[in-house]
Amino acid sequence: MASRPGPLTEWPWQRLGNFKYVVMLPWVVPALNTMIKAARKGREGWEEVDMGYVIIFPALLLRMLHNQIWISISRFQTARSPHLIVDRSIDFEQVDRERNWDDQILFNGFFFYIGHALIPSAKDLPIWRSDGVMMTILLHMGPVEFLYYWFHRALHHHFLYSRYHSHHHASIVTEPITSVIHPFAEHIAYYILFSIPFLATIFSGTASIAAIVGYIVYIDFMNNMGHCNFELVPKWLFRVFPPLKYLMYTPSFHSLHHTQFRTNYSLFMPFYDYIYKTMDKTSDELYESSLQGKEEAPDVVHLTHPTTLQSIYHLRLGFASLASRPYSSKWYILIMWPMAGLSMVLAWFYGSSFTVERNKLKHLKMQTWAIPRYNFQYGLSWEKEAINNLIEKAILEADEKGVKVMSLGLLNQAKEINCGGDIYLQKYPKLKLRIVDGSSLATAVILNSIPQGTTQVLLKGKLSKVAFATARALCKKGVQVLLTHKHELDSLRSRISGSAASYLSLSSTSYPQVWLIEDKLDDAEQRKAPKGTHFIPFSQFPPKKMRRDCIYYKTPAMKIPKALENMHSCENWLPRRMMSAWRAAGIVHALEGWAAHECGETVLEIEKIWSAALQHGFLPETQV
Incomplete structure (x- = not known):
């Protein structure tokens, strides 16, 4: 909102939320009905249809797609591009403020449907007229640009700026869609201004579909391009x-x-x-320096991957509003499965990791890279070699760039894939970067999540490295660890020596109130838990929540330090400004300058890494 919101600040349908699209139904439904009838009649049917009328709705959808493409390209470039213009942070507040970028497209639809209904000469427009195209160009260069310049200067007067235009300028670091983030009153003025070429050509009888659609595409293209935070001209x-x-x-x-x-x-x-001498004197200098750019190697890289097919939309490069919230499957995302399927096919052929995000903490520069593979692909035997090659390529690329630490996230550290990253150390013993799987910090988070006074816990699920480390630490503290299968008990006893092993035992018919679980714990197993059970996951993926009378904890994660910059997307299913322990461990490793790798069977000193994480501003989060 503006600092002192004036009249007509809110959009008329703002209170409808995601149901705002229903306001277009009275116009869209008849248009679709006209298209269906024409399609049934064939060629003769289409000849009877007013193409200018039926093309309005497809044009609105194409505008949305055009804008989304710019958002994704811009975010991809700003995560990796050396041509950044303003090297400052974007926060969740800006993402929330710019969430309603499609409101102006709905408003555009109203203008065209109402204009078509009220203006007789707006009907049955030809596809092309050269004189109308030339008139549109000249009218934009003259009246539109001239009037916009002086209107824009007026918006910077204190009275209008504080009530309207300050809303737009709250985004100092711009993204393409920042261009259309204005109060409703401003958009009314802009649409009146941009209607000059439309109305002039329509009333003069020179209008054409190509001129109108082309002018809209030009406005969107220039708006988006001009608000990118990297130089591309x-x-x-x-x-x-x-x-x-x-x-x-x-x-x-x-x-x-x-x-x-x-x-x-x-x-x-x-x-x-130039004419009115308001050009910034540093314009040419900034253009030159931004175009030249500067390569900046990260200190820490977190290597992750998409999870489900729909998660591609949740990545920071996807839908900004979705990425700013914890990941969950949405019905309107499920209906876009063809695009998700296409992204999977493209990812299959993409032979390298790609940069998703860039952050900064103190002196550390950080990036998140993603392997172009999904969860289910990690379980396919014929994909194992390809995935390993992608991870290995990313490690070698990072090492060549001078990266200090690479943390392996999600299934990039799976034992079945690469023995927790150990195979890369065996193959490249002279690696300069340190490979971190984050198991020590994940273990520390779990231990500090267990309610105080707990004397018994049930360990349920596949015994991963984190599960072993957690059980060992609990036994040393005198907490009894129960298991449900004898082979799991024997496996743990072979790793835990001395008196600590006496705290391991098989579970009886009664179960404790604290369960340490993995994500694959099924419904039948969860039903065995007593009411009020604390389900604490030790896996990187969250378990399915099916008991309302029990308490479910998040996967091991920590609140990030306030000084960590450019965090405006959520890491998978975690809340805002929360980071998985596996990712945070790589940052702590680099901040401390530790020389040891943490992969394979290696587990760092748990208390040491926990204290270091707290010292650097990471905070525990035990809320459910």
């Missing part, structure tokens, strides 16, 4: 056609408007800033 473009410098702005040109506020007011064509 090549220098040769201005060298080949020098006047273009006055006819097309660049991301760095407009970025100065968001950092300096009182310069570079132009819409898309900077010549009015």
